[in-house]
Amino acid sequence: MSTTYYTDEHEWLRVDGDIATVGITNYAQEQLGDLVFVDLPTVGANVEQGDDVVVVESVKAASDVYAPASGEVLEVNEALANEPALVNSDAEAAGWLYKMKLSKPAELDKLLDLASYTAQIS
Amino acid sequence: MGAFAGYDMPLFYPLGVMKEHLHTRASAGLFDISHMVHVEIAGSQAAALIERLCPYAASDQELNSSRYTFFLNDQAGIIDDLIITRLADLRYLIVANAGCAEKDVAHIKANAASFDVSVTVIPRGFLALQGPEAEAVLSSHGFFVAEIDFMTGVEPKPGWFLSRSGYTGEDGFEIAMPELDCESFARALLSDERVVLVGLGARDSLRLEAGLSLYGQDLSDSITPHEAGLIWAVPKELRTGGSFIGAEALSEKIAAGRMRMRVGLVPEGRMPVRAGALLLDESGAEIGAVTSGGYGPSIESGVALGLISVLAAEGLIFADVRGKKIPMQRAKLPFVPHQYKR
Numbered sequence: 001m002s003t004t005y006y007t008d009e010h011e012w013l014r015v016d017g018d019i020a021t022v023g024i025t026n027y028a029q030e031q032l033g034d035l036v037f038v039d040l041p042t043v044g045a046n047v048e049q050g051d052d053v054v055v056v057e058s059v060k061a062a063s064d065v066y067a068p069a070s071g072e073v074l075e076v077n078e079a080l081a082n083e084p085a086l087v088n089s090d091a092e093a094a095g096w097l098y099k100m101k102l103s104k105p106a107e108l109d110k111l112l113d114l115a116s117y118t119a120q121i122s
Numbered sequence: 123m124g125a126f127a128g129y130d131m132p133l134f135y136p137l138g139v140m141k142e143h144l145h146t147r148a149s150a151g152l153f154d155i156s157h158m159v160h161v162e163i164a165g166s167q168a169a170a171l172i173e174r175l176c177p178y179a180a181s182d183q184e185l186n187s188s189r190y191t192f193f194l195n196d197q198a199g200i201i202d203d204l205i206i207t208r209l210a211d212l213r214y215l216i217v218a219n220a221g222c223a224e225k226d227v228a229h230i231k232a233n234a235a236s237f238d239v240s241v242t243v244i245p246r247g248f249l250a251l252q253g254p255e256a257e258a259v260l261s262s263h264g265f266f267v268a269e270i271d272f273m274t275g276v277e278p279k280p281g282w283f284l285s286r287s288g289y290t291g292e293d294g295f296e297i298a299m300p301e302l303d304c305e306s307f308a309r310a311l312l313s314d315e316r317v318v319l320v321g322l323g324a325r326d327s328l329r330l331e332a333g334l335s336l337y338g339q340d341l342s343d344s345i346t347p348h349e350a351g352l353i354w355a356v357p358k359e360l361r362t363g364g365s366f367i368g369a370e371a372l373s374e375k376i377a378a379g380r381m382r383m384r385v386g387l388v389p390e391g392r393m394p395v396r397a398g399a400l401l402l403d404e405s406g407a408e409i410g411a412v413t414s415g416g417y418g419p420s421i422e423s424g425v426a427l428g429l430i431s432v433l434a435a436e437g438l439i440f441a442d443v444r445g446k447k448i449p450m451q452r453a454k455l456p457f458v459p460h461q462y463k464r
Contacts, residue, residue, distance in 0.1 A: 033133065033134050033138050033139050033140075033323065034138045034139050034140040034141075036392070036394060036417040037392050037393050037394055037417070039393060039444070055444065057393070057394050057417070058139065058323075058417075059139040059140060059143070059323055059324070059327050059416060059417045059419065060124075060133055060134075060139060060322075060323040060326060060327070060416060061396075062394070062396060081392070084392075
């Protein structure tokens with residue numbers, strides 16, 4: 001049974017045990033527009049909550065995506081190398097960015113649930 | 123929304139940058155460019171003032187022809203790049219960049235004092251309709267533009283100005299009108315199924331693929347036309363001497379040889395290389411910087427303009443993007459062939 005968390009910075013994390021899948025929200029992809037490149041982290045990298053770990057590039061601009069929690073990067077979404085637009089078409093499922101093993105699960109307590117995130121963007 | 127020269131302008135409309143860009147190349151895109159500045163110079167010495175401000179023979183300019191030119195400072199750096207149309211014997215229209223409005227108008231007025239001219243800034247709406255269907259669309263909205271050549275400007279009605287020109291590399295038109303007429307005219311054009319509204323994002327990707335410079339990025343007051351790859355806009359006889367502001371510095375700098383030059387670059391791989399990225403040679407030494415860069419939806423790869431040391435022009439070029447060294451291939455400009463109707 002997984003739980004999905006959201007951040008003020010428009011990321012989502014789907015957490016199953018101590019493994020989290022991370023992406024940007026549908027709202028974020030709408031704001032960014034058509035993506036042409038996603039610069040993903042290196043598998044094995046240890047990241048701290050708040051680090052710049054991903055850069056999503058639209059036609060016009062590059063935007064940082066912060067790590068919503070601390071941990072080790074286990075896997076990145078290889079499909080984005082050839083099809084970055086997956087983030088536009090399916091931001092909260094097929095357009096995931098990376099998976100991580102959480103090192104400080106207590107950080108999740110301060111993240112948002114769907115209701116509070118939805119309230120924030122509306 | 124994006125901030126641009128003090129205006130809040132949409133980066134893209136609901137279609138998105140990619141489709142807006144491709145639709146412009148395939149059919150027609152409508153751009154709101156009302157932020158641009160229109161200045162009319164009129165009077166018995168209008169041509170003489172322009173010949174003082176710009177490196178071309180305004181007194182020989184054909185009626186209704188439009189000319190791409192610059193204001194230069196006394197070091198031959200570019201104060202702004204402009205299009206000047208001769209509307210009548212003694213009347214010229216300067217269309218200039220929004221971001222340069224204040225300094226341009228100050229520069230014109232400071233120099234106009236000793237000439238018999240009037241200088242009038244005209245606030246008005248300004249739209250660009252660009253793409254292969256632009257001519258047909260305008261024709262079906264009452265403008266008989268088929269006979270108008272590229273870089274020609276006319277006044278179809280009082281207070282209106284229409285020229286065959288643009289900033290996309292496509293055939294197209296720029297149309298100025300009284301502010302009160304602008305919204306209804308834009309809505310009329312948008313009701314045509316061939317036309318979509320295009321934001322600032324695609325305006326930038328279209329001009330970049332067309333190899334057209336953007337003032338403030340590719341051009342500045344410390345870059346000369348020679349360095350910027352725009353010396354073609356200065357008539358040969360004025361490159362070695364003239365009485366325009368900056369003439370002496372320009373001829374000296376041309377004689378001495380330029381130190382920097384503008385190049386077109388295509389990054390290897392899919393990662394866009396953007397303005398500000400440093401350019402390096404094989405040894406890692408800095409040779410210049412990217413002045414404009416992004417993704418070109420029509421050529422389906424990254425595109426960039428760079429300003430580099432002439433000494434490095436023949437060697438391998440890399441861009442530093444977030445610590446990664448991206449190989450850059452030199453490319454002929456424009457990246458996408460121009461479709462101008464001449």
